[in-house]
Amino acid sequence: MPTELPTEPPTGRLSRARILAAAIDLVEREGADAVSMRRIASELGVGVMSLYNHVPNKDALLDGVAETVLSGVEFTDDPGAHWTDRVRMQARAFRQIAHHYPRCTMLVVSRQLHSHAGLLPVERALATLRGAGFGGEDAVRALRMFIAFIVGSLLREVGVTPTFAPVHAGTLKAEEVDPALFPEVSALAPLLDSCDHEAEFEFGLELLIQAIGVHAGRGEGAR
Amino acid sequence: MPTELPTEPPTGRLSRARILAAAIDLVEREGADAVSMRRIASELGVGVMSLYNHVPNKDALLDGVAETVLSGVEFTDDPGAHWTDRVRMQARAFRQIAHHYPRCTMLVVSRQLHSHAGLLPVERALATLRGAGFGGEDAVRALRMFIAFIVGSLLREVGVTPTFAPVHAGTLKAEEVDPALFPEVSALAPLLDSCDHEAEFEFGLELLIQAIGVHAGRGEGAR
DNA sequence: TTGACGCACGTACACCGTACGTGCAAGCCT
DNA sequence: AGGCTTGCACGTACGGTGTACGTGCGTCAA
Numbered sequence: 001m002p003t004e005l006p007t008e009p010p011t012g013r014l015s016r017a018r019i020l021a022a023a024i025d026l027v028e029r030e031g032a033d034a035v036s037m038r039r040i041a042s043e044l045g046v047g048v049m050s051l052y053n054h055v056p057n058k059d060a061l062l063d064g065v066a067e068t069v070l071s072g073v074e075f076t077d078d079p080g081a082h083w084t085d086r087v088r089m090q091a092r093a094f095r096q097i098a099h100h101y102p103r104c105t106m107l108v109v110s111r112q113l114h115s116h117a118g119l120l121p122v123e124r125a126l127a128t129l130r131g132a133g134f135g136g137e138d139a140v141r142a143l144r145m146f147i148a149f150i151v152g153s154l155l156r157e158v159g160v161t162p163t164f165a166p167v168h169a170g171t172l173k174a175e176e177v178d179p180a181l182f183p184e185v186s187a188l189a190p191l192l193d194s195c196d197h198e199a200e201f202e203f204g205l206e207l208l209i210q211a212i213g214v215h216a217g218r219g220e221g222a223r
Numbered sequence: 224m225p226t227e228l229p230t231e232p233p234t235g236r237l238s239r240a241r242i243l244a245a246a247i248d249l250v251e252r253e254g255a256d257a258v259s260m261r262r263i264a265s266e267l268g269v270g271v272m273s274l275y276n277h278v279p280n281k282d283a284l285l286d287g288v289a290e291t292v293l294s295g296v297e298f299t300d301d302p303g304a305h306w307t308d309r310v311r312m313q314a315r316a317f318r319q320i321a322h323h324y325p326r327c328t329m330l331v332v333s334r335q336l337h338s339h340a341g342l343l344p345v346e347r348a349l350a351t352l353r354g355a356g357f358g359g360e361d362a363v364r365a366l367r368m369f370i371a372f373i374v375g376s377l378l379r380e381v382g383v384t385p386t387f388a389p390v391h392a393g394t395l396k397a398e399e400v401d402p403a404l405f406p407e408v409s410a411l412a413p414l415l416d417s418c419d420h421e422a423e424f425e426f427g428l429e430l431l432i433q434a435i436g437v438h439a440g441r442g443e444g445a446r
Numbered sequence: 447t448t449g450a451c452g453c454a455c456g457t458a459c460a461c462c463g464t465a466c467g468t469g470c471a472a473g474c475c476t
Numbered sequence: 477a478g479g480c481t482t483g484c485a486c487g488t489a490c491g492g493t494g495t496a497c498g499t500g501c502g503t504c505a506a
Contacts, residue, residue, distance in 0.1 A: 014453080037494065038493075047454055047455040048456090049455060049496095052496095053454075058493095058495090110378070123405045123408045126408060130407060141426060144427075145372075148378075148427060149368075149371050150375065151371075151379075152371030153371045155332065155333070155371075155375075156370070156374075177342060182343075183346075184350050184353060185346050191359055203364060207431075208430075215430060259461080260462080261462075261463090269485075269486090270486040272464080273484070275464075275465095276485075277484095
């Protein structure tokens with residue numbers, strides 16, 4: 001469990017932290033579509049317009065949600081480890097978002113954050129790569145590659161149905177598709193609509209780490 | 224340019240195709256946030272509720288937009304080519320979405336489509352991979368990897384700011400970040416806030432194709 | 447004590463999705 | 477031809493949305 005993000009004071013005065021906590025809670029319970037200023041206010045037992053004393057508008061509030069969730073990921077970095085292990089750890093830390101805040105994942109992924117919370121993972125990743133001997137351009141390239149992979153993977157994992165959907169196990173694929181039109185899809189349907197997200201993520205991660213390692217000519221040694 | 228999607232009849236009666244065309248146009252001109260049933264109706268010079276004779280609700284309308292955009296990608300497949308070339312072509316075709324319909328990209332990516340339009344690219348990809356000798360599991364794995372990469376790359380490319388933002392060239396990074404807190408980000412700022420999306424995409428694509436090729440032990444030959 | 451200020455709150459407005467009812471035109475069956 | 481069904485454009489209405497603005501109350505500084 002991530003570090004109990006904003007240390008929400010459960011009572012007393014309103015605050016940005018309490019509002020964000022309520023918003024995150026609401027998103028996780030009922031989905032992003034259920035979020036409205038009125039809903040959050042009523043959740044907090046407070047007038048709607050009171051929120052605007054702590055948050056400029058709804059969009060900024062959602063940015064705050066994304067930022068808070070992102071800053072809640074636990075990056076445990078071991079500067080002594082091999083760069084491949086460090087990258088692995090950082091990527092997995094990112095994926096924790098999809099576990100702890102599945103309904104918020106879309107928010108985090110769909111707004112780029114220029115705040116500290118958004119820059120910190122970038123800084124860590126770049127430090128790791130540069131420490132492993134990557135040049136500036138190579139490091140940025142590799143980082144972008146990892147981010148694209150992680151973002152794409154998380155979106156697949158959270159299913160990204162807007163409101164409902166616990167996780168939609170059997171997504172009405174099988175026997176629904178015409179085997180004449182889509183022979184491969186039809187034949188592979190069992191494989192397609194079941195997905196071990198963890199295994200899939202780990203597979204892609206290893207593939208990427210190894211590929212980037214050999215690309216930069218440091219598949220083995222280095223530090 | 225994609226194939227003039229629904230062959231919109233410019234006048235006469237209302238139709239699902241005309242509504243979808245108007246919606247796509249509106250999204251591209253003013254962003255997804257500008258889309259409302261009233262807005263689309265007034266765009267078409269028609270009463271709001273007339274739309275509901277052709278579309279069950281707004282959500283389905285947006286699904287239709289995503290589906291239409293997706294079905295507009297030009298997949299030119301050469302069954303005789305090497306599988307690596309075919310995969311390259313398919314990935315690039317996908318990326319065309321971000322060029323022709325940048326503001327719609329988020330819609331396409333954020334709703335999974337179980338329709339023909341959504342299944343066709345999957346079918347094609349699986350067919351080429353299986354034709355190259357990939358087993359069922361390997362093919363599905365590889366496909367998921369490619370999709371994650373492509374989705375992540377497209378999201379980065381379209382910037383994914385909800386409404387405005389032409390593309391935000393210099394995104395207020397440089398001289399904004401504290402070099403003491405984020406030394407790497409600060410040092411690499413010029414590299415970070417400029418991005419040749421095409422080159423970046425091609426780099427990742429080659430990396431992935433090569434990695435998946437060697438992973439499956441068919442880096443060179445095969446067919 | 448008095449003034450300023452922070453902040454919770456109510457009201458109001460423009461806009462949203464859409465349920466429901468109405469009326470008109472075209473096509474079908476006797 | 478007369479009647480009926482059906483399809484479709486449209487208006488009205490309801491509950492919900494973000495938020496601009498004004499008001500009043502508490503707590504501090506002078």
